[in-house]
Every structure is written in structure tokens, then in C-alpha cells.
Amino acid sequence: MKILIASDLFNPEVNGIVTSINILYEGLKKHGHDVRIVTLSQTHSERKDGDFYYIPSINADIVYPHARLVLPGKYKIIKELIEWNPDVIHTHCELSTFCCACYIARKTNTPIVHHYHTVYKYYVRYLPLGNLWVRPIVPNVIRQISRKTKAFITPTDKMRQILEGYHIKSDIFVVPSAIRxxxxxxxxxxxxxxxxxxxxxxxxxxxxxxxxxxxxxxxxxxxxxxxxxxxxxxxxxxxxxxxxxxxxxxxxxxxxxxxxxxxxxxxxxxxxxxxxxxxxxxxxxxxxxxxxxxxxxxxxxxxxxxxxxxxxxxxxxxxxxxxxxxxxxxxxxxxxxxxxxxxxxxxxxxxxxxxxxxxxxxxxxxxxxxxxxxxxxxxx
Structure with missing residues (x-):
């Protein structure tokens, strides 16, 4: 199976999402799958390193410390991923690379499975007046994402209950992430x-x-x-x-x-x-x-x-x-x-x-x- 993993966060960042992606990538490769990862470059240039595809991005500390946002444009690596024609796209973030994944999915008629990792109410505090204007729109954003995906994966019942409270349209599967x-x-x-x-x-x-x-x-x-x-x-x-x-x-x-x-x-x-x-x-x-x-x-x-x-x-x-x-x-x-x-x-x-x-x-x-x-x- 050809599997595309999409995430704004990836090496050398150290956090639970990155750990989960690395474990999944390594395990899928062991099982004989053709796996590629699309993520954000730390520069304004696109590049490819083996199975890893890096999209140009800009600093977005205003959103979250060390966060980055994709630079709009037409990129060779995205065209290459479309030509590769994945069987499944597994997304792990709700911002830049999710948009890229949706574009690839439309061009290839590929289903998206979304991994929901983050309890956003604890992170909007980093934004100016985040609790006032961002927190209320989170459920709507997640519902919009669910309309573009075939399923949600979440690591715990706590996260499943949050998603059910948002009244999303996708199926929800509870799959605990592994440790290294x-x-x-x-x-x-x-x-x-x-x-x-x-x-x-x-x-x-x-x-x-x-x-x-x-x-x-x-x-x-x-x-x-x-x-x-x-x-x-x-x-x-x-x-x-x-x-x-x-x-x-x-x-x-x-x-x-x-x-x-x-x-x-x-x-x-x-x-x-x-x-x-x-x-x-x-x-x-x-x-x-x-x-x-x-x-x-x-x-x-x-x-x-x-x-x-x-x-x-x-x-x-x-x-x-x-x-x-x-x-x-x-x-x-x-x-x-x-x-x-x-x-x-x-x-x-x-x-x-x-x-x-x-x-x-x-x-x-x-x-x-x-x-x-x-x-x-x-x-x-």
C-alpha cells in the first residue's frame, strides 16, 4: 500500500506527535508499505530527502511558539506526490499540511484518515485573546475537517468524547499511540x-x-x-x-x-x-x-x-x-x-x-x- 503521512510537525521537533509519526513510519516500512511523509521546511525552499518531502514555510510564532505556516505556491514535490498517487493519506495536524493533503486527495481521489492529537482548549491561551475568539470556533473547524475525511483516529476515549461533542461526521477509531x-x-x-x-x-x-x-x-x-x-x-x-x-x-x-x-x-x-x-x-x-x-x-x-x-x-x-x-x-x-x-x-x-x-x-x-x-x- 502507498501511504502518505502529512504533518506540520516533524523531526527535529521533539514531542508526542512527532514520536507517534516516527513509530508509525518505521512500522509501516517494516510491513512492506511504500510510505512518504510531507511536512514543513524550516526555510522558504522546498526540498526532498528520501521519503521526506519539505514544503516551504514561514515563521508563525504568533500562532504558537516555534510554529510555522506553509508558503502558498506551486511546488514540484507536491506534483511528484500527486503522480505517485497514494492509496491513503494519514494527516496529523489541522493547519498547513492538512490543506496540502486535501489538494493531493482531490487530484488523486484518495481517502484521508485524520489523526486527532490535540486538546486545543489548552493551547489557545498562546494567542492574543485566544480564549475569546479562537476557542469558540474550534468545534466548527474540526467539523469542517471531518467533512473532508473518511475517519478520525484518536489515542484515547477522552479524545473520542471531545470529538463526539463536536458532532463530527467521520467515523472515530480509538488507537493508542505506541512508545519507541x-x-x-x-x-x-x-x-x-x-x-x-x-x-x-x-x-x-x-x-x-x-x-x-x-x-x-x-x-x-x-x-x-x-x-x-x-x-x-x-x-x-x-x-x-x-x-x-x-x-x-x-x-x-x-x-x-x-x-x-x-x-x-x-x-x-x-x-x-x-x-x-x-x-x-x-x-x-x-x-x-x-x-x-x-x-x-x-x-x-x-x-x-x-x-x-x-x-x-x-x-x-x-x-x-x-x-x-x-x-x-x-x-x-x-x-x-x-x-x-x-x-x-x-x-x-x-x-x-x-x-x-x-x-x-x-x-x-x-x-x-x-x-x-x-x-x-x-x-x-
């Missing part, structure tokens, strides 16, 4: 001590780990507040990642006078991500904006106990005291943290259960096969 195969390897555990030594972490010190984008919607301030509680003075948090909210978080840490309890690592090489997961003792996350929360699954695959704020995307995924903990307030956070920190048997049991669950539900093979079924169903 490297997280199922234990080789990275040997790096734990060297990373902890690098940041001055004592052997028996319990480190809370946040790993992900440093953005407003991730609610990192809540974790900073918690770690500043005098009852938790024996704990430190390591923040691994970077993003548009970093400077504000750093100022907030100083304002709360907890700089001595926070280790800010910043951006790391994606290949080193598993090594940083295992350098922590408990993975923490206060976000309520996740569509699936791949970092939670990655931590669980690395056998790091998860302590996160309740989010409906985790219904059926995390069960308290079984394979992790979800809290609703400060008191619950402190209670569960102490449980995990003080009970080695509980930590081990929770971590083992989490790894088993993730391996069964979020592996590449299962993800790719589910997508293939939808392609076959919708290309007719």
Missing part, C-alpha cells in the same frame, strides 16, 4: 549512577522526575509548589526538557525560593531520554492537557513508578496502588509520594506491573496493525 522500542530495553539502567553523579544526587536520595516539554499547559508550577512544601523538604525534583515556558518556570522557582530543590537539566538528546528516566526514582506530572500522555507510558516502560495528576486520558491505564498513582490535590500527592518513597516493595511491584501493561498495550506492532486495518477499511 528502545524503552523496552534494559541497557540504559547502567547510566543511572553516572547521570545522578553528574547532578550531585546522593545514592539514597529520592528524586522526583519530570520529563517533557516545558510549556504552560503542563502545569509545572504545581510541582514546584509541592516540592516547596516543608513536609517534602527531603525531596528534590529534576526537570528534563525545554520549551516556551522555561524562563517563566525558572523565575517562578526563584520566586518560591526552591532553587536548591530543583535540578533543571534542559533539552537532552532524544537517544538519552531512557537514561534520564531511570536516573529518577518517581516520575511526576501535573498536566491535565494530555491527549494520551506518552511520557507516562515511557516512564512506566522504564520501570519508574508514576505519580501524576488525574486526567481522564488515563482512565483504564493507571490504577492506584497497582501500576501507579493519580492524585487530585496536594494532600493526595504527599500521601502517595510518601507511600512510594518509603515502601520499596510497593515501588517494585507498581513498576513491574506498569512495565507489563505498557509492553502489552503500547508496542509498535499493535499500533501499526490497528492503523493498517483502518486504511484498508477506508481506502475502498
Amino acid at each position: 522500542e528502545c524503552f523496552f530495553d534494559s541497557e540504559y539502567f547502567k547510566y543511572r549512577n553516572s547521570i545522578r553523579e553528574k547532578y550531585g544526587i546522593k545514592e539514597n536520595e529520592c528524586i522526583l522526575l519530570y520529563l517533557g516539554r516545558v510549556a504552560k499547559e503542563k502545569n509545572i508550577e504545581e510541582l514546584v509548589d509541592f516540592i516547596g512544601d516543608e513536609e517534602l523538604s527531603g525531596y528534590r525534583i529534576m526537570i528534563v526538557g525545554d520549551g516556551p515556558h522555561r524562563k517563566k518556570i525558572e523565575k517562578y522557582i526563584q520566586k518560591q525560593k526552591v532553587s536548591d530543590r530543583v535540578i533543571f537539566v534542559g533539552m537532552i538528546d532524544p537517544n538519552e531520554v531512557p537514561r534520564y528516566y531511570v536516573s529518577g526514582d518517581i516520575f511526576v506530572n501535573a498536566s491535565r492537557s494530555e491527549s494520551q500522555g506518552l511520557t507516562y507510558m515511557e516512564a512506566m516502560a522504564c520501570k519508574i513508578p508514576v505519580l501524576c495528576r488525574y486526567d481522564s486520558c488515563l482512565d483504564g491505564v493507571i490504577t492506584n496502588s497497582v501500576n501507579g498513582f493519580m492524585y487530585n490535590n496536594r494532600d493526595e500527592f504527599k500521601q502517595y509520594l510518601r507511600l512510594l518513597a518509603n515502601d520499596e516493595h510497593l515501588r517494585t511491584t507498581v513498576a513491574e506491573n506498569a512495565k507489563t501493561m505498557v509492553f502489552e498495550k503500547y508496542n509498535q506492532e499493535k499500533f501499526v496493525k490497528e492503523c493498517e486495518k483502518i486504511y484498508e477499511l477506508k481506502k475502498i
